[in-house]
Amino acid sequence: MSHHIVEVRNLRHVYPDGTVALRDVSFRITHGESVAIIGANGAGKSTLLLHLNGFLTPTAGEIRIGDYPLTKATLPEIRRTVGMVFQDPDDQLFMPTVYDDVAFGPLNLGLSGTDVEQRVKDALEKVGAGHLQEKPPYNLSGGEKKRVAIATVLSMSPDILVMDEPTDGLDPHARRQLMALLREFSHTRIFTSHDLDMVLELCSRVIILHEGEVRGDGPPLEIFRNDELLARCRLEKPLSMQGCPVCGGKVS
Amino acid sequence: MHMADALLSPAVGGAMWAASAGTIAYCARKVRTDLADSRVPLMGVLGAFIFAAQMINFSIPATGSSGHLGGGLLLSVLLGPYAAFLTIASVLVIQALFFADGGLLALGCNIFNLGFFPAFIAYPFVYRQLVGAHQTRARMTMAAIAAAVTGLQLGAFGVVLETVASGQSSLPFSTFVVMMQPIHLAIGVVEGFVTAAVVSFVYRARPELVPSSPGACSAGSRPVRGVLLAFLAMAVLTGGMVSWFASKDPDGLEWAIGKVTGKGELPGPTQGIHGTLAEVQRKTSFLPDYSFRKSGETGKEGAQPAGQGKDKGESRVGTSVSGVLGACITLAVALLVGFLLKKRHQSA
Amino acid sequence: MASIDGALLDFKRLDRLATGDTAIHRLDPRAKVLATLVFVVTVVSFGKYEVTPLVPFLIFPVAMVALGNLPVAYVIKKIALLCPFALVVGIFNPIFDREVLVQIGSLGITGGWLSFASIVMRSILTVGAAIVLVGVTGFPGVCLALERIGMPRVFAVQLLFLYRYIFVLTDEGSRMERARKLRSLGKKMEPGIFGSLVGHLLLRTWQRAERIHMAMLARGFTGEFHTRRDTRFGGRELLFLLGWSTLFIILRFLNLSQLVGSLVTGISP
Ligand SMILES: Nc1ncnc2c1ncn2[C@@H]1O[C@H](COP(=O)(O)OP(=O)(O)OP(=O)(O)O)[C@@H](O)[C@H]1O
Ligand SMILES: [Mg+2]
Numbered sequence: 108m109s110h111h112i113v114e115v116r117n118l119r120h121v122y123p124d125g126t127v128a129l130r131d132v133s134f135r136i137t138h139g140e141s142v143a144i145i146g147a148n149g150a151g152k153s154t155l156l157l158h159l160n161g162f163l164t165p166t167a168g169e170i171r172i173g174d175y176p177l178t179k180a181t182l183p184e185i186r187r188t189v190g191m192v193f194q195d196p197d198d199q200l201f202m203p204t205v206y207d208d209v210a211f212g213p214l215n216l217g218l219s220g221t222d223v224e225q226r227v228k229d230a231l232e233k234v235g236a237g238h239l240q241e242k243p244p245y246n247l248s249g250g251e252k253k254r255v256a257i258a259t260v261l262s263m264s265p266d267i268l269v270m271d272e273p274t275d276g277l278d279p280h281a282r283r284q285l286m287a288l289l290r291e292f293s294h295t296r297i298f299t300s301h302d303l304d305m306v307l308e309l310c311s312r313v314i315i316l317h318e319g320e321v322r323g324d325g326p327p328l329e330i331f332r333n334d335e336l337l338a339r340c341r342l343e344k345p346l347s348m349q350g351c352p353v354c355g356g357k358v359s
Numbered sequence: 360m361h362m363a364d365a366l367l368s369p370a371v372g373g374a375m376w377a378a379s380a381g382t383i384a385y386c387a388r389k390v391r392t393d394l395a396d397s398r399v400p401l402m403g404v405l406g407a408f409i410f411a412a413q414m415i416n417f418s419i420p421a422t423g424s425s426g427h428l429g430g431g432l433l434l435s436v437l438l439g440p441y442a443a444f445l446t447i448a449s450v451l452v453i454q455a456l457f458f459a460d461g462g463l464l465a466l467g468c469n470i471f472n473l474g475f476f477p478a479f480i481a482y483p484f485v486y487r488q489l490v491g492a493h494q495t496r497a498r499m500t501m502a503a504i505a506a507a508v509t510g511l512q513l514g515a516f517g518v519v520l521e522t523v524a525s526g527q528s529s530l531p532f533s534t535f536v537v538m539m540q541p542i543h544l545a546i547g548v549v550e551g552f553v554t555a556a557v558v559s560f561v562y563r564a565r566p567e568l569v570p571s572s573p574g575a576c577s578a579g580s581r582p583v584r585g586v587l588l589a590f591l592a593m594a595v596l597t598g599g600m601v602s603w604f605a606s607k608d609p610d611g612l613e614w615a616i617g618k619v620t621g622k623g624e625l626p627g628p629t630q631g632i633h634g635t636l637a638e639v640q641r642k643t644s645f646l647p648d649y650s651f652r653k654s655g656e657t658g659k660e661g662a663q664p665a666g667q668g669k670d671k672g673e674s675r676v677g678t679s680v681s682g683v684l685g686a687c688i689t690l691a692v693a694l695l696v697g698f699l700l701k702k703r704h705q706s707a
Numbered sequence: 708m709a710s711i712d713g714a715l716l717d718f719k720r721l722d723r724l725a726t727g728d729t730a731i732h733r734l735d736p737r738a739k740v741l742a743t744l745v746f747v748v749t750v751v752s753f754g755k756y757e758v759t760p761l762v763p764f765l766i767f768p769v770a771m772v773a774l775g776n777l778p779v780a781y782v783i784k785k786i787a788l789l790c791p792f793a794l795v796v797g798i799f800n801p802i803f804d805r806e807v808l809v810q811i812g813s814l815g816i817t818g819g820w821l822s823f824a825s826i827v828m829r830s831i832l833t834v835g836a837a838i839v840l841v842g843v844t845g846f847p848g849v850c851l852a853l854e855r856i857g858m859p860r861v862f863a864v865q866l867l868f869l870y871r872y873i874f875v876l877t878d879e880g881s882r883m884e885r886a887r888k889l890r891s892l893g894k895k896m897e898p899g900i901f902g903s904l905v906g907h908l909l910l911r912t913w914q915r916a917e918r919i920h921m922a923m924l925a926r927g928f929t930g931e932f933h934t935r936r937d938t939r940f941g942g943r944e945l946l947f948l949l950g951w952s953t954l955f956i957i958l959r960f961l962n963l964s965q966l967v968g969s970l971v972t973g974i975s976p
Pocket of ligand 2: 153
């Protein structure tokens with residue numbers, strides 16, 4: 108299943124106004140991995156994710172998804188492979204009803220009526236939003252919007268799921284639901300987050316980005332135990348790894 | 360100023376619908392073939408932006424009153440005439456359906472008055488020409504004010520013409536012009552000033568969003584001094600001169616229009632098109648409203664013997680009373696039907 | 708447009724009405740849009756001084772409100788806000804048109820007042836019809852209908868996008884305005900400040916449009932819009948459209964008010 112591989116080599120990105128958002132980023136993510144990209148505000152996480160789907164073009168460096176380099180010619184195929192969930196679900200839900208929104212992708216793939224219907228039903232079922240089907244997106248709560256936004260991507264059956272801050276703005280219950288959902292997804296997952304406890308629970312690997320460079324890359328426990336690295340990158344330990352302020356106990 | 364269904368005749372409303380629908384179709388084709396896909400969400404979101412911007416009021420210096428952005432010219436500057444026209448039209452559709460601004464038939468007039476004039480006249484022939492190749496703040500402000508004034512003067516004049524041509528209002532043409540044009544002169548100056556403020560803010564932050572080369576706008580790519588001057592003259596004429604002239608010497612104005620239309624005098628509501636239409640209407644309706652005294656009869660009647668006049672008058676009183684009474688009854692029946700339908704609906 | 712804030716709340720409410728599930732709601736939107744157009748054109752085709760023949764036309768909005776189970780008080784309130792322009796212009800009629808056209812006893816009614824009353828009546832009917840149409844069809848439904856009648860696709864998509872983002876952007880706008888108010892200590896907004904505030908909102912809007920475009924591309928957008936079109940113009944729709952249109956045309960040529968009135972009073976016209 109080599110087409111689930113994501114490889115970034117010496118990626119550099121300079122915005123038109125001269126901001127160097129990514130200096131030199133390299134990593135390779137293989138099939139089925141669940142990877143968190145963490146870093147302080149402005150570290151370049153969103154900029155990095157936007158490259159994985161070809162929305163931003165590298166100033167220098169290369170991106171390979173599966174066996175293909177990301178070029179204009181491979182772009183449509185790659186966009187089908189990589190499902191991207193944006194930070195603000197309002198940017199992602201633009202159709203009159205939830206149903207239309209989830210059906211937007213499958214219809215663009217040229218699927219027929221019953222196939223589309225099946226996909227929409229499945230995707231909404233997966234995120235527990237089947238009952239929202241006929242609602243207009245602006246009447247949904249923040250958590251509902253997020254779930255539907257994920258459904259719009261799931262309906263495309265992507266091989267790689269990329270999410271920018273998936274738990275941003277969710278209440279504890281919705282956050283739990285979302286984590287269960289992510290755990291179920293068996294393909295490659297890449298997401299950015301400031302929710303380090305979720306990272307600890309869900310990920311097999313953490314990449315630390317700081318000032319446009321990779322500063323750490325490894326299993327979460329290993330990364331989060333490195334106090335000096337975290338401090339240098341303006342990060343903190345997940346709460347569950349800090350001493351419990353109430354009982355004084357420590358998690359090993 | 361939004362035109363309203365209630366002031367329109369079907370002929371005027373239908374003609375303006377056709378004009379606006381045709382322009383929409385043309386612009387849709389242009390936008391499809393000429394513009395990038397990324398303009399699809401942009402136009403839509405900018406339409407919503409116009410609503411948001413209209414919510415925010417500002418105070419007009421030295422007057423104590425407040426105003427808000429109209430947006431037609433701003434959209435033209437940002438999107439070019441075709442996409443701007445579609446965007447303005449879409450805003451007006453929402454206003455007609457949700458805010459009862461105007462109505463469905465008046466939509467054609469409103470799209471034309473508030474969309475066509477700013478996007479296809481004021482922007483290419485005034486704004487683009489005055490801004491020129493080197494966009495400076497002062498030039499831009501001046502161009503925006505001139506263009507906004509032109510657009511609004513033409514739009515207001517459109518409202519006047521449509522209203523007068525429809526014949527529902529009894530406002531004489533000259534009075535109406537005097538009412539509308541000067542107000543819109545002021546509104547236009549404010550609109551231009553505010554448009555310039557927004558455009559120059561955007562220009563400083565992201566210059567690439569404000570197309571500055573005249574080539575960006577195909578409608579204005581042939582700078583014709585003469586056409587520009589003609590339109591400027593027209594704006595000034597409608598804005599200042601006409602109203603002054605009309606208030607001072609209404610007969611002069613009517614004479615001028617009579618010259619233009621080739622008729623000795625302006626057709627009044629009982630003559631000309633409306634007279635003809637009324638005549639057709641009288642003939643087609645098989646229960647004509649006898650209770651309405653036709654003008655012209657009045658004079659004759661006074662001279663008639665009292666008895667005869669009284670007789671006629673009485674029956675007229677009778678029919679109009681019965682008309683009013685009948686209206687009340689049908690109203691009651693209509694409401695009752697509604698009530699019953701609702702009742703049945705709720706029990707079902 | 709003075710209190711657009713309140714208007715937007717209203718807007719949300721009106722929009723929610725369309726989620727109702729009555730037989731009227733379920734009709735193909737085209738039938739409702741066309742019937743409403745026939746209605747509006749018939750209503751405005753009456754002569755300047757005609758008031759009473761317009762009254763029976765109320766049956767259409769009233770029946771739609773009842774069948775569509777719309778809240779009566781709300782619809783009446785919306786109609787009461789009538790387009791002010793029509794009334795402002797209409798109120799000049801009594802001033803310029805003083806010829807007495809109708810005598811009721813000693814009371815003489817001038818043409819101006821008659822035509823003004825006619826304008827008010829037209830406003831009620833046309834505005835009512837538009838509001839009721841949205842209430843029983845919903846904006847996306849109206850768009851779909853117009854598109855299938857011949858409105859260009861580009862414009863239909865434009866309308867849907869605009870509609871989708873109205874709330875998002877007006878929320879953003881009012882948050883910015885609130886933030887400014889809190890810091891400006893009661894000072895009024897000058898046009899220059901307005902320029903940068905609204906300019907800022909515009910830039911954010913533009914960025915949002917770019918992100919939406921990305922989200923569209925991510926889901927295979929190639930410039931073609933595919934939407935569901937599962938409605939059908941069947942027998943019920945035909946019956947609805949023809950039934951109402953026939954009634955409107957009959958009411959157009961038959962002064963029902965007059966007829967009923969003369970039946971009751973025994974005075975023949
Ligand atoms: N469109 C843009 N133009 C210019 N600079 C930009 C643009 N977008 C982002 N930047 C800059 O690039 C850098 C990286 O931004 P990015 O959005 O990738 O950060 P991030 O890691 O996602 O931060 P956050 O955690 O706050 O989401 C920042 O310094 C930002 O100011
Ligand atoms: Mg980010």
